[in-house]
Structure formats: structure tokens, C-alpha cells
Amino acid sequence: MTQEQTNLTIDNPKMSARDVKVFYGEKQAIKGVSIDVGMDHVTAFIGPSGCGKSTFLRTLNRMNDTVASARVEGEITLDGENIYAPSMDVVQLRARVGMVFQKPNPFPKSIYENIAYGPRIHGLAAGKADMDVIVEKSLRRAGLWDEVKDRLHDSGTALSGGQQQRLCIGRAIAVEPEVILMDEPCSALDPIATAKIEELIHELRGRYAIVIVTHNMQQAARVSQRTAFFHLGDLVEYGVTSDIFTNPRQERTKDYITGRYG
Amino acid sequence: MSTRNPTDWKSEAMRKRIAGRYAAERRFKFAGLFAVVLSASFLAFLLVTMMGNGLRGFTRTEIALKVDFPASPLLLDPKAITDEALANANLPMVTGTVAKTALGDKADALLSPTAWINIRDAIKADPTILSRTATISVPASTGLDLAAKSKGSPEMEAEVARLKQQGVLSTGFNFGFLTASDGTDPTQVGIWGAFKGSLLTMLVTLILSFPVGVATALYLEEYARKNWWTDIIEVSINNLAAVPSIIFGLLGLSIFLNLAHLPRSAALVGGMTLALMTMPVIVIAGRNAIKSVPPSIRDAALGIGASPVQVVFQHVLPLALPGILTGTIIGMARALGETAPLLMIGMRAFIATPPGGITDPATVLPVQIFLWSDEVSKGFVEKTSAAIIVLLAFLLAMNGLAIYLRNKFETRW
Numbered sequence: 001m002t003q004e005q006t007n008l009t010i011d012n013p014k015m016s017a018r019d020v021k022v023f024y025g026e027k028q029a030i031k032g033v034s035i036d037v038g039m040d041h042v043t044a045f046i047g048p049s050g051c052g053k054s055t056f057l058r059t060l061n062r063m064n065d066t067v068a069s070a071r072v073e074g075e076i077t078l079d080g081e082n083i084y085a086p087s088m089d090v091v092q093l094r095a096r097v098g099m100v101f102q103k104p105n106p107f108p109k110s111i112y113e114n115i116a117y118g119p120r121i122h123g124l125a126a127g128k129a130d131m132d133v134i135v136e137k138s139l140r141r142a143g144l145w146d147e148v149k150d151r152l153h154d155s156g157t158a159l160s161g162g163q164q165q166r167l168c169i170g171r172a173i174a175v176e177p178e179v180i181l182m183d184e185p186c187s188a189l190d191p192i193a194t195a196k197i198e199e200l201i202h203e204l205r206g207r208y209a210i211v212i213v214t215h216n217m218q219q220a221a222r223v224s225q226r227t228a229f230f231h232l233g234d235l236v237e238y239g240v241t242s243d244i245f246t247n248p249r250q251e252r253t254k255d256y257i258t259g260r261y262g
Numbered sequence: 263m264s265t266r267n268p269t270d271w272k273s274e275a276m277r278k279r280i281a282g283r284y285a286a287e288r289r290f291k292f293a294g295l296f297a298v299v300l301s302a303s304f305l306a307f308l309l310v311t312m313m314g315n316g317l318r319g320f321t322r323t324e325i326a327l328k329v330d331f332p333a334s335p336l337l338l339d340p341k342a343i344t345d346e347a348l349a350n351a352n353l354p355m356v357t358g359t360v361a362k363t364a365l366g367d368k369a370d371a372l373l374s375p376t377a378w379i380n381i382r383d384a385i386k387a388d389p390t391i392l393s394r395t396a397t398i399s400v401p402a403s404t405g406l407d408l409a410a411k412s413k414g415s416p417e418m419e420a421e422v423a424r425l426k427q428q429g430v431l432s433t434g435f436n437f438g439f440l441t442a443s444d445g446t447d448p449t450q451v452g453i454w455g456a457f458k459g460s461l462l463t464m465l466v467t468l469i470l471s472f473p474v475g476v477a478t479a480l481y482l483e484e485y486a487r488k489n490w491w492t493d494i495i496e497v498s499i500n501n502l503a504a505v506p507s508i509i510f511g512l513l514g515l516s517i518f519l520n521l522a523h524l525p526r527s528a529a530l531v532g533g534m535t536l537a538l539m540t541m542p543v544i545v546i547a548g549r550n551a552i553k554s555v556p557p558s559i560r561d562a563a564l565g566i567g568a569s570p571v572q573v574v575f576q577h578v579l580p581l582a583l584p585g586i587l588t589g590t591i592i593g594m595a596r597a598l599g600e601t602a603p604l605l606m607i608g609m610r611a612f613i614a615t616p617p618g619g620i621t622d623p624a625t626v627l628p629v630q631i632f633l634w635s636d637e638v639s640k641g642f643v644e645k646t647s648a649a650i651i652v653l654l655a656f657l658l659a660m661n662g663l664a665i666y667l668r669n670k671f672e673t674r675w
Contacts, residue, residue, distance in 0.1 A: 066564065068488065095567030105558035107577065117576075118566040168562070175566055 010226075014039045014179060014209040015060060015097075020074035022055055022064065029055045031233040032074070037179070042201060042210045044224035044241065046217060048256065051230040053213045057181050060211065061097035062090050078179070095122055097179040098172035098208075103188050104164035106156035106171070111148050114156040114167055115139060118175035134174055142170030143200050162193025169200060173208075180204070182212040186219065198223050217257055221245050229253045312647050312654075319648025322436035322449060323402040323410040325373065325425065328364050329381065330395040335359055340392045343385060353378040357400075365425070372421060374401040374449045401449040402431070404641035439648065443616050444630065448641025451634075453652050455616040459529055459609075459624030460598060460656065466533020466620055467597050471540040472590055476579075478541070479548030479586070484574050503542035510539045511606030519607060527608040527623040535603050540593035547589020551582035584668040591664035595657055601628040627653040 013036035022030035030052045037043050037060075045053040055064070062083060064070040076083050083093050095118070106114050115135045116125070125131035135152070139145040144166045148159070156167055165185055172180055182201075186194040201210060201223045214220050220227050221241060228238040229250070237244060237253045248254040270276065336356045338347060357378040361369035377400035384391060384398045402410065406425075409418035410433055425431040442452025478499075486492045514535030518524045524531050555578050563573045604610070609625055610633065617624035625633070627649060634646040 061565070063561070063564065066560070091567050091569045093567075094565060099561075099565035101558065101561055101565070103558055105556075105562040107559065107562060108581070117563075117568075121566075121568055121572055121576075171562075171566060 010036045010038045012039070013037060015076065015078050017056075017059075017077075018075045020056070020059060020072065020076060022052070022059060023071045023073075024067070025069040029233055030059070033230075033235040035228060035235060035238055037209055037211055038226070039209045040206055041225035042205050042212060042223050043226045043228065044220035045211065045213045045228050045230060046215075046220045046256075047230035047236075049215070052233040053228075053230040054183055056230065057183055057211060057213050060179070060181055061094050061099055063094075063099065065090060095175045096177055097181060098175065098177035100165070100168050100172055100180065100182045100185045102184040104161055104168055106159070106164050106167050108155065108157050110153045111139075111156045111159070111167060112152040114171050115174045118171060122175055124175065138170045138174040139167075141173050141204065142166045143196065143203070144170055160193070162189050162196060165189060165193070165197060166200065169197070169204075173204075177208060179209040179211065182210065184213050184215060187215060194219070217245075229256060231256070312650055315644050316647030316651040318411050319644035319646075319651075320436055320439055321411065321433050322438065323407040323431065323433045324399045325365070325402050325406075326397050326430040326432065327361060327373075327377070327381075327400050328395060328397050328430075329360050330363070331392045332394070336392070338385070338392060340389045343389045348382050348385065353382050357381055365430075368421065372403055372406050372425075374403050374447055376445075376447050376450050377401060379450075399432075404448050404639060407449055408640060439645075443614050444612060444625065444633070445614055448637070448639050448645055451642075451645055453627070453630065453649055455613060456625050456627045456630035456649070457652060457656070458616045459532075459613075460626040460653075462529035462617060462620050462624060463532040463536065463604075463626050464594060464598060464660075466530055467536040467540055468590075468594060470534060470537035471544055471593070474537075475541045475544030475590070475593075476548050476586060478545045479552055480574060480579070482545070483549050483552040484570070484578065499542045499545050503546055505539075506602075507539055507600050508602040508606065510535055511603030513538065514603060515606045525621050525623075527611050527613070527625075528621045529617055529624045529626075530620040531607050532604050532609050532624070532626065533620070535607055536597040536600060539600070539603065540590075540597050543593035543596070544586070544590050547592070548582070548586045551585025551589070552578060554585065555581045580671070583671045587664055587668050587671070591661060595660060598657060598660065599628055599653070601632050604629055605632075627656065 015037040016035070018034045020030055020033045021028060033052075033056055045057060047053045058064045059072050059076060060083075064072060072084060078093070078097065081088065083097075107117065109117070112135055115138050116131050119125045119131065119134050125134055136145060136149075139148065144163060147163060148154075148167075156164065159167060165188075169180075169185075186197050189197065198219065201212065204210060212220075212223065224241045226239070227241040227244040229236045229244065229248075229252075231252055237248060237250045239249075244253065245257060248257060334356055336351060336353075338351050354375075357373070358370060360381075361373050361377070365372055380400045381398055384396065401407075405414055405418045406421060408414040409422045410431060414422070422431065438450065439452045441454050442450060443455030445451040482492060482495065486495075514531060518531045518534055519526055524534075559577050559581065560573055563577045564570075568576065604626060609629055611623060611625065612633075613623050613625050631646055631649045631653065634642045634649060
């Protein structure tokens with residue numbers, strides 16, 4: 001195996017995966033991936049379509065549990081605690097490990113309600129005034145406050161695609177997660193909206209551990225400090241982003257980032 | 263590889279193909295228009311004939327009968343008017359005598375056989391009329407009623423002309439039809455008993471079938487694992503929705519009446535039987551509505567840590583509700599028009615008093631229509647049509663409510 005050559009451990013990891021395998025029925029989608037995700041950088045997962053990067057991302061907050069045929073082996077820890085252990089409550093896990101999806105998916109409710117929903121179900125707000133504070137803070141962090149502060153009670157689905165995606169990021173932030181997983185968050189957005197989301201990711205770095213799956217290698221180079229290259233269910237190479245892009249150690253990584261396949 | 267000639271878009275064959283395509287389109291349009299016009303004309307025919315017959319059913323011909331109480335053979339003490347005294351006063355005979363004085367020898371054929379009830383009620387309302395001559399409106403007989411409103415026998419037509427000249431004949435809206443119940447005299451029957459019976463039956467059906475149906479749909483869609491066991495349940499539910507309604511009547515008869523000994527002819531049993539029939543419809547519509555909720559909404563809710571129950575009740579159910587309501591209304595409308603299963607559980611009995619509760623003997627609108635259409639008396643023909651109008655109005659009101667609720671809960675994306 002080629003993984004020994006890659007630098008997969010980091011100091012003080014927020015989440016770490018060891019020999020994770022994912023099966024969909026008989027088909028193996030992830031073939032033993034070990035990786036550490038740090039608190040103070042953005043980690044990008046890149047790779048061609050169908051390489052398993054989204055599948056692996058979804059194991060980090062157990063969203064694969066909703067797929068009846070999916071089976072996960074190996075160990076994934078959050079702050080050293082195995083998230084697949086029976087003692088781990090999956091609802092609480094998903095509050096601590098938030099997720100932003102490929103297609104903006106705001107609830108068909110008001111902007112305010114979209115943000116307030118998470119804090120409400122987790123009992124984070126002590127009354128209406130407190131909730132107002134949480135909503136404003138979350139929308140500010142999501143870079144959306146100035147655009148929507150006068151129409152908080154309009155439907156979230158009436159916003160533009162880019163605004164909807166920032167609303168979804170704000171919704172994830174509102175429950176004060178420790179990790180935010182982003183599954184190709186810009187693939188449905190235009191370049192200007194994409195630039196805004198990337199800017200937002202920069203601002204959120206350090207406060208949350210961020211893992212982003214992207215098709216777009218330039219995006220990975222722009223927003224991330226660590227990059228993992230997946231291919232056919234394998235983690236081929238993982239390292240500091242600038243190293244991966246300027247000096248890949250693996251032949252397959254080099255072929256991919258130079259555009260030979262993907 | 264052989265070289266092919268470039269396509270000639272202007273060739274004769276191409277022109278014909280285009281013409282054929284347009285012709286097919288015109289034929290299809292015409293066929294659709296024809297179908298729409300045909301069904302619309304059937305509907306118009308139904309409405310016109312029903313309104314023509316039925317609206318007359320809402321009116322009643324009355325005769326202003328002059329009653330000279332002091333001169334009548336009525337033996338009643340104005341100070342002691344009790345139900346018992348009235349019952350012993352032989353009012354039917356007295357009414358006959360009084361009518362002969364006022365209207366001539368053929369009075370028996372002119373007045374409804376139950377005209378004495380109006381006189382009794384007038385005395386009860388105001389006993390002082392016993393000491394003077396009063397004019398009391400009493401219903402005309404069926405024959406006279408028909409002659410006054412449309413076409414009757416020649417003798418009756420002549421009587422109508424004579425009474426009209428006297429100025430004692432009037433045709434007006436029959437409030438009794440909306441407040442009375444079934445009876446033997448078509449001039450005195452009303453729809454209220456059957457209407458209330460339908461209302462109570464539908465209430466029982468809704469209360470039983472809606473929560474159970476929605477819960478079943480939610481469980482099957484959101485919780486149940488997909489295995490052969492749930493496949494069997496799904497096939498069974500689909501089959502149940504297609505079972506002829508009379509079979510449900512037999513089921514109700516054997517379980518609710520013979521096994522559980524619930525009261526016969528009651529709205530409770532009728533509602534339970536119809537609930538059995540409605541539930542599969544609600545389950546199927548509910549499952550389809552739940553399936554059509556976008557998975558991205560589930561992901562969004564799960565992704566911020568909503569529990570499965572919260573996802574279902576705070577996101578999936580509200581979004582599926584318009585579809586569920588549509589299915590429920592279709593099922594309820596079918597149940598409202600259902601006769602066969604109710605006949606099996608005894609709801610075809612002659613019931614002359616409106617049901618006081620869900621365990622009292624009751625009948626429902628379609629069964630009432632069925633019973634009246636079977637009556638020999640000619641006066642029931644227009645009552646049957648009038649009852650159909652009431653049933654359709656009930657249905658329309660129910661559908662209107664459903665459309666209102668659906669629009670209210672509909673989410674704009």
C-alpha cells in the first residue's frame with residue numbers, strides 16, 4: 001500500500017479515521033481510509049467522480065446511516081471518542097458535526113425559522129430575545145445579515161442560489177458545531193456566489209474544523225490548507241495543500257492534478 | 263463506410279411527414295375536445311334534470327284553512343291543553359269535518375292526511391284560538407301539490423283553479439324538508455334525519471380512518487424496513503382499496519354487529535365500516551405524498567441534528583399534508599356516497615326521528631335516496647331529486663373545505 005508514504009497524522013486531530021471501509025450492499029465504496037482532520041485548517045477532499053470522497057465525508061457525521069444498505073467498518077473518532085460506538089448519540093453527533101449539502105436546501109420556511117430551527121430543537125436559546133441574538137450572529141457569520149436583515153420573515157426559498165447556500169451555512173453554524181462538513185457546496189452556484197462562499201470559508205477557519213469536498217482543484221488550492229486525493233475508494237495522498245499541488249508524491253495524484261483524467 | 267447523401271429538408275417525403283405530423287396533432291386535439299364536450303353535456307343534462315325535478319321538492323303547496331273553532335265538534339278546554347288532551351281530542355276526524363265545511367265535499371282528497379298535525383301545533387302554540395275563527399296553513403295532498411306545481415290529474419287541476427280563485431292556495435319554500443325526517447307522507451318528509459346521520463357517520467369515519475391511515479403511511483414510508491413482510495402489507499393495502507364496498511359491509515356485519523354486538527343501524531357502526539373502506543385510500547395517497555417530499559429536506563433536518571421523529575413531524579408531514587388531505591377527501595367523498603355496505607349493517611331501516619348520537623338508529627343521505635326512489639307514492643319522485651341535490655351540496659361543501667385546507671397548507675417553493 002502506498003499510504004505509508006503520505007503524512008496522514010497531524011498533531012491534536014479533531015477527527016480521525018482509521019482503516020474506514022464503507023460497503024453499499026456487496027459493493028465496497030471505501031477501501032480502508034485513515035486520515036486526521038485538524039481544528040485549525042480547512043481540509044479539502046478532491047478526486048474524480050465516484051471516487052468515494054462524498055461517501056467518506058458522510059461517514060464523518062453518520063449521514064450514511066440513512067442509507068439502508070450502507071455498512072461502515074473501521075473507527076472514526078471525534079475528540080478521541082468513537083462516533084460509531086453504541087454510546088454515541090447520533091442526533092448529538094450531527095449537531096456537533098454540521099453539514100452543508102451540494103444543492104442549497106433551505107427549509108420552506110422563513111429565513112429566521114431556518115436559522116432558529118437547530119437552536120430550538122437543541123434547546124440552545126433561552127427565550128425569544130436570545131434566539132434573536134443567535135439568528136443575527138449566525139447570519140452575520142454566514143455573511144448574509146446585511147442582505148436579509150430587513151426581510152427575516154420572508155421565505156428562505158425565495159433567496160438566490162448563493163444566498164440560499166449561505167443561509168444553509170448559517171443554519172449549520174447556529175447550533176455551534178465543532179466540525180462543518182461541506183459536500184461540494186459551490187457546484188450549483190455561479191462564480192460570484194462561489195467567491196463569496198470561499199471568502200466565508202476563510203473567515204470561518206479556526207473557529208470550526210472544516211472539511212470540504214470539491215470537484216474544483218483551483219477551489220481546493222484556494223480554500224484549503226490540507227488536501228486529500230481520493231481515487232477509486234482509496235485515499236491516495238494526503239498532505240499540505242501546496243505540496244500536493246506543486247510536488248505530488250504519487251503518480252496518480254500528479255496525473256489528476258495535471259488534468260490527465262478526472 | 264458508405265457515403266450518405268446530405269438530408270434534403272425540402273423533399274416531398276419530408277413535406278408529407280410534416281403534414282402528417284400536423285394532422286395527427288389536429289386529430290388528437292379534436293378527440294380531446296370531443297371527450298370534454300361529451301362529458302360536459304352529460305353533466306349539464308344531469309344537473310338540469312335534477313334541478314328541474316329536485317327544486318320542486320324543496321317547495322310545498324299549502325292551503326289556508328279557515329277553522330271556526332267554537333263551531334267545530336272539538337271538545338277541548340282552552341285552560342287545560344296537554345299532550346294527552348290533544349291526543350284524545352280526535353283531531354284527524356275534527357280536521358276532516360272542518361275541511362269539508364271550508365273546502366267542500368272533496369276536502370279529504372285535497373288535504374294531506376297529516377294536516378291535523380298543523381292544527382294541533384297551532385292550538386298548542388296559542389290555546390286562545392279555540393275561542394275564535396282562525397286561519398291555519400296546512401299542507402295540501404300530494405295530488406293537489408303536484409297539480410299546483412306542475413302536472414296533475416284533470417280533477418286536481420280543476421281543484422287548483424277553484425282554490426286559487428278563493429285565494430287560499432299558496433306554494434312556498436318548504437322549511438319542513440330541511441328540518442323533518444323520514445315519513446310516510448311525501449308532503450311531510452324531510453332530509454334532516456338522513457343529513458344528520460351522514461354527518462355523524464362521516465365524523466366517525468374521519469376520526470377513525472385519518473389518524474390510523476396517516477400513521478400507517480408514515481410508518482411504512484419512514485420506519486418500516488423494506489423486506490418481504492412490508493411487501494405483503496403493501497400489496498394487501500393496494501388490494502383492500504379495490505375490494506367492492508359490499509364486502510366491507512359484510513365484514514362490518516360479522517365483526518361489529520355479530521361479534522362485538524354494537525348497536526344495529528347506528529352511525530357508529532356505519533362510520534366504522536366506512537372507515538375500513540376509506541383507510542386504504544388514505545394510506546396509499548399518504549404514502550405517495552410522503553414519497554414526494556424531497557430527500558434534501560430530510561438531509562437538511564438530519565444534518566443539523568433533528569431526530570427521526572422531529573424530521574417526520576416537523577418537516578415531512580407538513581410538506582406531505584396537502585397530498586394527504588387530497589387523498590382523504592377522495593376517500594371521504596366515496597364513503598359519503600356509499601350505500602351498499604350500510605345496507606348490510608341495517609342502516610336501511612325506516613327512521614322517523616333524527617339520531618341524537620352516534621349510537622342511535624340512523625340513516626344516511628344515499629340510503630335515504632335509495633329508499634325514497636323505491637316508494638310508490640308519486641310525491642316521492644321530487645323528494646328523491648331534492649335529496650340528491652342535498653347530497654351533492656354536502657359533497658361540494660366537503661370538497662370546498664378540502665381545497666381551502668390544501669391551499670392553506672400548501673408550501674410555496
